[in-house]
Amino acid sequence: MSRSPTRVTDALRDEACPVTEVLDRVAGKWSIGILIAAAHGPVRFTELERPIRGISRRMLSLNLRRLERDGLLVRTVHPTVPPKVEYSLTPMARELHASLTGLVSWAERHRSAVAEARAAYDDAAKRDPGAG
Amino acid sequence: MSRSPTRVTDALRDEACPVTEVLDRVAGKWSIGILIAAAHGPVRFTELERPIRGISRRMLSLNLRRLERDGLLVRTVHPTVPPKVEYSLTPMARELHASLTGLVSWAERHRSAVAEARAAYDDAAKRDPGAG
DNA sequence: CTGAATCCTTCAGGATACTG
DNA sequence: CAGTATCCTGAAGGATTCAG
Numbered sequence: 001m002s003r004s005p006t007r008v009t010d011a012l013r014d015e016a017c018p019v020t021e022v023l024d025r026v027a028g029k030w031s032i033g034i035l036i037a038a039a040h041g042p043v044r045f046t047e048l049e050r051p052i053r054g055i056s057r058r059m060l061s062l063n064l065r066r067l068e069r070d071g072l073l074v075r076t077v078h079p080t081v082p083p084k085v086e087y088s089l090t091p092m093a094r095e096l097h098a099s100l101t102g103l104v105s106w107a108e109r110h111r112s113a114v115a116e117a118r119a120a121y122d123d124a125a126k127r128d129p130g131a132g
Numbered sequence: 133m134s135r136s137p138t139r140v141t142d143a144l145r146d147e148a149c150p151v152t153e154v155l156d157r158v159a160g161k162w163s164i165g166i167l168i169a170a171a172h173g174p175v176r177f178t179e180l181e182r183p184i185r186g187i188s189r190r191m192l193s194l195n196l197r198r199l200e201r202d203g204l205l206v207r208t209v210h211p212t213v214p215p216k217v218e219y220s221l222t223p224m225a226r227e228l229h230a231s232l233t234g235l236v237s238w239a240e241r242h243r244s245a246v247a248e249a250r251a252a253y254d255d256a257a258k259r260d261p262g263a264g
Numbered sequence: 265c266t267g268a269a270t271c272c273t274t275c276a277g278g279a280t281a282c283t284g
Numbered sequence: 285c286a287g288t289a290t291c292c293t294g295a296a297g298g299a300t301t302c303a304g
Contacts, residue, residue: 020165022239022246027159029297033152045266056298061267071249082265083304092242099238102231107154110224114154117203161277177286188278193287214285215284 025070030055030063032100039097042086157202162187162195164232171229174218
């Protein structure tokens, strides 16, 4: 996953794929999951932490900030005790969410197909290592 | 397996988590670019290397193999001299390509918006580091 | 409850050189 | 032309701890 800029390739990357920069906002391990989870409405920190299994508090926090910074999430703090913070998608992110669900549905439709392809590929390679 | 009636839980636990595995096939720095470039039709190695500026031969090779292994690309070797190898999308990948172009067009539409959001966010943080 | 700070590991990806 | 092999860096992410 691509992350932050690398030196030499920076200019080139910008030249070839202006989009990659923006696409990278969603390229992390958790971004898509967070956006999908947050799309259900104003959601609290712990309400995100629970369903997104496996995510650490740290990564949730970091991704939340980045998403907010990129104008994809809105963070609302309620000055109560204990503190209550809610996250929701911006209109821009809602558009993105539509495309994301497209991706997700594709992934669901082809989950097993991909698994089978990999198995077949590996098996073929094992039986015939020299082929190509 | 908490069965609490949260709005977020069902959707994400069943949707995003298993999906992430498949989505990760596309999550690399170059995968999307490669798929989009290869969508034009049968494309040779160097024909991919050129437009996808900044990609190293190594990464192109690695990603090509992974994409092939996952059943997204077909690799066709023509036994000629010099060697000629062509890559094209599988039907499954063509479906994916449709979703991908959706993502790309979103990214193009909102490229500047994201940049501005980031600038505003950073600026606000700079002037008022304690807020939140 | 909602984070921030710190330390440590893993691994994608870059540079470079070699090959059929 | 179309790759492979090796070495290395830097960023992502996990575990744990501290705090408002």
